[in-house]
Amino acid sequence: MQAGNLSIGDLGHQTGTKVETIRYYERIGLLSAPARTAGNYRSYTKDHLNRLSFIRRARDLGFSLEQVRALLDLSDDRKRSCSAIDTIAKEHLSEVDRKIADLKALRRELNNMITQCSCGTVADCRIIDSLSP
Amino acid sequence: MQAGNLSIGDLGHQTGTKVETIRYYERIGLLSAPARTAGNYRSYTKDHLNRLSFIRRARDLGFSLEQVRALLDLSDDRKRSCSAIDTIAKEHLSEVDRKIADLKALRRELNNMITQCSCGTVADCRIIDSLSP
DNA sequence: GCTTGACCCTGTAGTTGCTACAAGGTGCAT
DNA sequence: ATGCACCTTGTAGCAACTACAGGGTCAAGC
Numbered sequence: 001m002q003a004g005n006l007s008i009g010d011l012g013h014q015t016g017t018k019v020e021t022i023r024y025y026e027r028i029g030l031l032s033a034p035a036r037t038a039g040n041y042r043s044y045t046k047d048h049l050n051r052l053s054f055i056r057r058a059r060d061l062g063f064s065l066e067q068v069r070a071l072l073d074l075s076d077d078r079k080r081s082c083s084a085i086d087t088i089a090k091e092h093l094s095e096v097d098r099k100i101a102d103l104k105a106l107r108r109e110l111n112n113m114i115t116q117c118s119c120g121t122v123a124d125c126r127i128i129d130s131l132s133p
Numbered sequence: 134m135q136a137g138n139l140s141i142g143d144l145g146h147q148t149g150t151k152v153e154t155i156r157y158y159e160r161i162g163l164l165s166a167p168a169r170t171a172g173n174y175r176s177y178t179k180d181h182l183n184r185l186s187f188i189r190r191a192r193d194l195g196f197s198l199e200q201v202r203a204l205l206d207l208s209d210d211r212k213r214s215c216s217a218i219d220t221i222a223k224e225h226l227s228e229v230d231r232k233i234a235d236l237k238a239l240r241r242e243l244n245n246m247i248t249q250c251s252c253g254t255v256a257d258c259r260i261i262d263s264l265s266p
Numbered sequence: 267g268c269t270t271g272a273c274c275c276t277g278t279a280g281t282t283g284c285t286a287c288a289a290g291g292t293g294c295a296t
Numbered sequence: 297a298t299g300c301a302c303c304t305t306g307t308a309g310c311a312a313c314t315a316c317a318g319g320g321t322c323a324a325g326c
Contacts, residue, residue, distance in 0.1 A: 008303075009302065015266070020285055024283075039291080040291085041302085050265040053264060054263075060232070060235070061235055062194050071260060074246065099193070100237065102194055106225075106229055107233065110223075111226065113218060131187040132183040133186050141273095153314060154314075174273090174274055271324095274321065275318100275319075279315085280316090284311085293302080293303095
């Protein structure tokens with residue numbers, strides 16, 4: 001493998017992604033096909049690493065692959081009009097805010113359980129209430 | 134439908150869940166089978182509504198069904214030892230903290246894009262960097 | 267009281283997003 | 297030159313829905 005470039009296994013290790021998943025992202029056009037070595041091995045750059053890391057973390061946050069694609073397009077598509085970027089970004093922003101609020105409520109309940117446990121009491125668990133309507 | 138009780142469609146509307154998905158959760162034992170009306174319709178209670186709301190929002194936050202099951206068990210299983218609850222809750226807590234941090238970074242970048250857009254400039258987009266290694 | 271339409275039922279097949287092989291090639295160390 | 301860890305394509309399976317098909321229920325309106 002050439003200096004500065006990464007094998008598919010390297011990329012997998014550094015992002016916590018299975019090799020098969022990386023090839024799957026390439027197949028569906030989410031991650032661009034990298035250069036190949038003489039022996040037909042995929043040879044990735046730092047850009048691929050950053051992009052894959054973004055994809056994985058956005059997925060972990062509950063965004064669908066199509067939403068991830070839209071977020072990546074915000075970054076890629078220089079031809080897109082400013083107002084379009086603005087609209088899409090604002091949509092995602094409100095979704096992100098909602099998720100942060102939900103996670104904070106869940107966090108509070110988990111924390112309650114831990115502190116109650118360590119002081120020996122088992123008070124009523126309100127974990128379901130934390131994410132109820 | 135009896136007073137105070139909910140049809141599967143009501144439950145779907147109030148939680149943003151497809152009817153088929155609710156039946157799927159029942160089939161895999163995530164949501165308990167409700168009482169039936171004379172006409173064999175499912176008749177849900179407020180408890181079902183709260184539990185389903187929790188499931189949907191936890192799924193939206195990127196937890197797997199098995200993780201959701203574990204979180205619900207924390208609330209259900211009164212026989213579980215305090216130290217077990219403590220361990221599981223702490224694991225989930227650190228994952229929740231990581232997700233909050235990632236969402237805040239993403240939020241910051243989306244916000245940057247919006248403010249840049251509204252003042253007419255199109256500076257370099259750093260959205261990918263926000264969730265890079 | 268009978269029809270119409272919105273809802274519900276079970277069952278099964280399809281989609282998304284991976285994940286796990288199988289069968290074989292590459293490349294470096296001993 | 298022979299392991300061994302890694303890579304290749306291809307296909308099949310799994311998780312978590314999602315979308316029918318084919319039929320039953322029920323309240324509203326004529």
